[in-house]
Amino acid sequence: MLLAELSDTRTHADLGFCRQNPNMLCLPLRSISPHPKIHVGSQNQVFRFLSTTHFVHLHQRRKYSNNIVHRSYEYSSCPCSNSDTGSFNSSEEEFDMELGRLLRLLPEEMRRRVNEHQELHQLIEVVMDLGRKPLARFPSGDFVLSDHLITVDDLLHATSLVGDFAIDNRAGISRTLHRISAIRNRKAAIIGLTCRVGRAVSGSAKLLQDLVKDGASLLLIGPPGVGKTTIIRDIARMLANDYKKRVMIVDTSNEIGGDGDIPHAGIGNARRMQVPDSDMQHKVLIEAVENHMPQVIVIDEIGTKLEAAAASTIAQRGIQLVATAHGITIENLVMNPSLEMLVGGIQSVTLGDEEANRRGVQKSVLERKGPSTFDCAVEIISRVELRVHSSLEATVDAILSGRSPKYQVCKLNQGEVDVTIQNDPIAHDSFVKKSVTTIEGIPQWTDEKLTSDKHISKESQSDKENSYDKPPLCLFLYGVSETSAIQVFKHLKMDSAVEFTENISEADAILALLSKIRKNSRIQAAAHSNDIPIYVTKTSSLTQLTKAIEALVTDYDNGFEDIEDQTQINESEKTDALEEVRIAIEQVVIPKGQPVELLPRPSSIMLLQKDLICKYKLQAQQVGSEVDVRLRILPFQGNKEDKDPGERSDDHDDENDDDGGGGGGEFSELSETNGSVYPMVRLPFLPD
Numbered sequence: 001m002l003l004a005e006l007s008d009t010r011t012h013a014d015l016g017f018c019r020q021n022p023n024m025l026c027l028p029l030r031s032i033s034p035h036p037k038i039h040v041g042s043q044n045q046v047f048r049f050l051s052t053t054h055f056v057h058l059h060q061r062r063k064y065s066n067n068i069v070h071r072s073y074e075y076s077s078c079p080c081s082n083s084d085t086g087s088f089n090s091s092e093e094e095f096d097m098e099l100g101r102l103l104r105l106l107p108e109e110m111r112r113r114v115n116e117h118q119e120l121h122q123l124i125e126v127v128m129d130l131g132r133k134p135l136a137r138f139p140s141g142d143f144v145l146s147d148h149l150i151t152v153d154d155l156l157h158a159t160s161l162v163g164d165f166a167i168d169n170r171a172g173i174s175r176t177l178h179r180i181s182a183i184r185n186r187k188a189a190i191i192g193l194t195c196r197v198g199r200a201v202s203g204s205a206k207l208l209q210d211l212v213k214d215g216a217s218l219l220l221i222g223p224p225g226v227g228k229t230t231i232i233r234d235i236a237r238m239l240a241n242d243y244k245k246r247v248m249i250v251d252t253s254n255e256i257g258g259d260g261d262i263p264h265a266g267i268g269n270a271r272r273m274q275v276p277d278s279d280m281q282h283k284v285l286i287e288a289v290e291n292h293m294p295q296v297i298v299i300d301e302i303g304t305k306l307e308a309a310a311a312s313t314i315a316q317r318g319i320q321l322v323a324t325a326h327g328i329t330i331e332n333l334v335m336n337p338s339l340e341m342l343v344g345g346i347q348s349v350t351l352g353d354e355e356a357n358r359r360g361v362q363k364s365v366l367e368r369k370g371p372s373t374f375d376c377a378v379e380i381i382s383r384v385e386l387r388v389h390s391s392l393e394a395t396v397d398a399i400l401s402g403r404s405p406k407y408q409v410c411k412l413n414q415g416e417v418d419v420t421i422q423n424d425p426i427a428h429d430s431f432v433k434k435s436v437t438t439i440e441g442i443p444q445w446t447d448e449k450l451t452s453d454k455h456i457s458k459e460s461q462s463d464k465e466n467s468y469d470k471p472p473l474c475l476f477l478y479g480v481s482e483t484s485a486i487q488v489f490k491h492l493k494m495d496s497a498v499e500f501t502e503n504i505s506e507a508d509a510i511l512a513l514l515s516k517i518r519k520n521s522r523i524q525a526a527a528h529s530n531d532i533p534i535y536v537t538k539t540s541s542l543t544q545l546t547k548a549i550e551a552l553v554t555d556y557d558n559g560f561e562d563i564e565d566q567t568q569i570n571e572s573e574k575t576d577a578l579e580e581v582r583i584a585i586e587q588v589v590i591p592k593g594q595p596v597e598l599l600p601r602p603s604s605i606m607l608l609q610k611d612l613i614c615k616y617k618l619q620a621q622q623v624g625s626e627v628d629v630r631l632r633i634l635p636f637q638g639n640k641e642d643k644d645p646g647e648r649s650d651d652h653d654d655e656n657d658d659d660g661g662g663g664g665g666e667f668s669e670l671s672e673t674n675g676s677v678y679p680m681v682r683l684p685f686l687p688d
């Protein structure tokens with residue numbers, strides 16, 4: 001078949017000679033399909049058209065015409081791996097060459113089908129399982145490579161071309177970054193192969209350059225295949241080449257530096273220590289520190305307690321650590337008994353009554369045991385999106401106390417880095433804030449410092465800036481997510497007028513989810529003793545939350561003055577309270593014969609509620625301590641067994657229920673039974 005025509009003899013210098021048959025020219029060719037006829041007219045075109053994933057033999061023919069030698073070539077496939085073709089040394093061409101070496105593991109037909117695939121250069125893996133059709137995995141999905149089922153011979157052919165499989169069942173191809181993982185049967189024979197394409201992606205660490213360049217230890221977390229190894233390989237290269245650091249890679253499966261004894265060029269000047277057996281990883285880590293004086297240690301896949309302990313020892317010696325671990329979020333690490341050490345370890349502590357009250361939490365809480373091994377952590381969401389936790393300790397503390405951690409979202413957007421900050425309502429150092437619009441269009445917060453050297457979507461920066469003369473409203477949230485609250489404040493253009501606290505005593509007001517706060521008498525007591533009004537929302541929906549926040553903001557603007565005057569009963573609260581009685585009776589007490597506890601109300605309102613209950617020929621009981629006195633409506637049948645109406649029931653078990661305790665005991669939760677949405681209500685203080 002006629003493949004190429006060369007009218008310029010200089011082109012010969014760029015072709016190699018086949019190792020198997022020196023009389024043959026060997027032409028590296030990116031793909032012979034879908035255009036099997038490639039016209040080569042000049043040296044430049046040779047470079048443009050030809051690459052190294054695929055070799056063919058050229059059979060030259062000469063023709064003389066007008067004193068010019070015209071050469072044409074026919075080709076046939078060549079099984080050799082000709083690296084003597086020289087010249088093709090751009091990184092793309094090197095990659096083509098390496099990819100070709102992986103594809104050589106495949107039987108002829110499969111290799112042809114992969115080569116023909118439009119996404120050849122994005123190939124992720126080839127999967128060969130005995131007795132099944134082979135698959136190629138591309139970012140766009142799986143692609144069947146052949147209708148022929150994989151045979152034992154196919155597997156033997158592939159395994160004969162790779163290095164030895166280590167104890168972790170992984171092997172490589174010398175001087176490439178590919179990873180071949182084997183599946184064995186019970187007799188240890190290989191019955192499946194996953195051939196992962198490894199590539200050095202220079203620039204993949206760009207998003208993290210600022211984090212690591214000054215020596216901070218970094219932990220990367222992500223699910224399998226998201227690109228962790230690719231990023232740390234580039235971090236190793238960047239720190240060694242650009243920042244001239246002594247970088248040592250502890251390469252457990254030879255995935256970072258590639259197979260073979262000479263490391264892949266992708267790690268730059270970083271050095272690499274191989275690990276004879278994955279169980280020895282922690283020992284090699286320590287050896288690296290003791291023998292080779294590294295400034296940075298890079299390690300892929302910390303997975304066991306021993307490895308976590310070794311990493312923590314290294315960090316204590318002041319060496320910068322860059323490592324990966326499997327998981328989706330930092331919460332996964334916190335919950336993983338083998339890896340929790342990486343975040344400082346977790347312990348359960350029992351607080352004194354006063355401290356628990358102050359914090360508004362249960363007496364037994366989880367806390368971080370000590371300093372975390374890493375300064376910062378990154379959750380890899382995709383190749384172009386990272387969640388950067390610049391203080392891992394702060395993130396862990398937030399998770400343990402039930403708050404959403406603050407983090408930056410970095411997105412690579414056509415070569416630019418978009419940075420947004422999540423859950424960062426306050427920049428405490430200065431109140432200069434700017435709103436930026438994230439890619440999803442949700443307004444978020446950021447501050448000058450964090451955005452100074454980054455590209456940020458420019459949309460509406462200045463017009464959203466707010467300045468308020470009043471000190472910011474300081475809120476304690478309970479059962480309400482900070483993100484939702486911020487969204488509402490943003491919507492109300494109150495973005496620079498609010499801050500959040502974890503300390504009730506610092507708060508101007510409490511904003512709480514009704515179902516949660518009604519069960520936590522400690523928070524109510526703490527609010528009462530600190531003279532802080534509580535505003536509640538029945539649901540977390542933005543509509544309900546907006547109503548609650550609007551009421552709160554209005555009262556805040558009035559200095560919470562009307563809070564003191566308990567005699568002025570808000571008309572709408574009266575309506576709410578009576579509606580609450582009506583729904584409770586008509587939907588629960590009468591049809592189900594169950595008692596229902598109402599919300600705590602001022603005594604004047606409770607009187608109105610009692611009147612209404614009497615009209616239904618039912619009885620009510622007053623329960624609760626002084627800060628949350630409320631009525632319990634008793635069902636008809638149960639009246640005789642129950643305590644006398646009016647009896648105070650301060651000693652009820654549910655009084656001390658916290659939010660996790662499933663409080664309510666024998667009583668129906670009105671919110672759960674009536675299925676309707678309560679109007680937003682505000683819990684005012686009851687008179688002493």
Ligand SMILES: Nc1ncnc2c1ncn2[C@@H]1O[C@H](COP(=O)(O)OP(=O)(O)OP(=O)(O)O)[C@@H](O)[C@H]1O
Pocket residue numbers: 123124125196197198199201204222223224225226227228229230231383
């Ligand atoms: N930025 C990128 N551009 C192109 N391909 C990439 C990029 N990052 C990763 N890949 C490819 O994605 C695949 C998985 O990458 P990698 O091995 O780095 O993931 P990983 O998270 O370390 O996986 P595992 O946890 O299974 O070891 C590889 O084929 C790799 O070449």
